[in-house]
Amino acid sequence: MKLDLSGKRAIVTGSSAGIGLAAATALAKCGADVVINGRKAETVEKAVAAIRHVAPSVDVQGFVGDLSKAEAAEELFATHPSCDVLVNNLGIYAWKDFFESTDDEWEEFVSVNVTSGIRISRHYMPEMISKAWGRVIFISSESGLNIPADMIFYGTTKTAQLALARGLAKRAAGTGVTVNSVLPGPTLSDGVVSMIEGSIAGTDQTVQQAADAFVKANRPSSIIQRTASVEEVANMIAYVASPLSSATTGAALRVEGGIVDSIG
Template sequence: MIIDLSGKTAVVTGSTGGIGLAIATGLARAGARTVIVGRQQERVDAALAQLREASGRQDVAGVVCDPGTVEGCEALIAQEPDADILVNNLGIYGAREFFDIDDALWQEFFDVNVMSGVRLARHYAQGMRDRGWGRIQFISSESALNIPTEMVHYGVSKAALQGLSRGLAKVMAGTGVTVNTILPGPTRTEGAVKMMADLAAERGVSPSEMEAIFLQENRPSTLLRRFASPEEVANLCVYAASPQASATTGAALRVEGGIVESIA
């Protein structure tokens, strides 16, 4: 299968590293003019340099803003008013005892993980509809289905994305615009690598051993039995953004290594 996204513009939020940068790289390699979005100029510049080297494309662009705020979304839209592909990857996570999650933290997770996607999809979906083609993705998580007790607020925010995506897919029915969620599982991003290293130091084991321990203790149903790479997640995202995925919409596409105990 040859995926050709020539002539398309893709906006990927939270794309200065990890899964977001892997998605941006995959889309650029497939021919899309890809826009990196991050909050710090130096990280955006570094990601653009990586993207140019990895894809061989010079038409990549970067926007420095915080889409977790109204002002940040407005800034992104002002610089990139149109997109054919929108990947809402921006998200935050972190363990916290349920009884210690105050209203402010609940609101922060909802603003960043949910409302950023709401605001951007509300704008970009209209242009996609008018042009008769578009792809919108929300990067959710297996935690949306298996709400983790150590970060209920994160799981709830990702579950909200499931409802948002399905609802928007119904709104866009018959327009040529598809809307889907992507559900990664444990993925070897920079943040995850650091977390495993810190836990490994506490337990006196190697980081690779810690990954296995973490999965056994926290995700025992995994069939993959290892962390995925960001590129493995990105592969599914690139396919979902392709013309070949024209009949896939309103779906929760899982790339979580079989953690979810469901065949549906």
């Protein structure tokens, strides 16, 4: 089985690090030209260089901008008017008690995690439909199904992404354009590594050991009993982006190690 995306252009939002960077790298290795996005020029340039190193035959470009803002999105559309594979990965997370959360924090979470994907999908999907081929992938989370009590605003926005993706899949019915969600669980991304490194300073525990201990203590239903790697999540994204996934649409595809205790 070969995942061939030669001749396709992929845009991955929030892709200068973590799952986004791993997804962009996987797509580039499959032959897709990719657009990397982040808010800082330095991190975007570093990510572009890293992908060019492992996939020298594809075109890799960077776009610096906060795509939760309409102005930045309009600049993206003007710079990169065409897209075959759109990965809506841009997102933020935080731990905070619901009763201490503010309207501004809720609005920020909705703007970054939900509205950005609405705006960008609304722009690129019509052309995909006109070409009778396209892939739109929302990076949701198992927290969209298992709403964490200490991350309610995060979980709520991830549930919204699932509804959005399902609705868009129906809107694109019969066109050759598929829309799916990928649901990672606890994943050893750059942000998680940085957080764990701070918590284990002065101990002899490794980042992997601490991360896996967190999963066992806080996500006891996990079947793999460990964190996933960003590459494991990216493998699913690459498959869903490929022509081989043509019969998969409107789906919520879990890469969360079995945390969600459901056979459905």
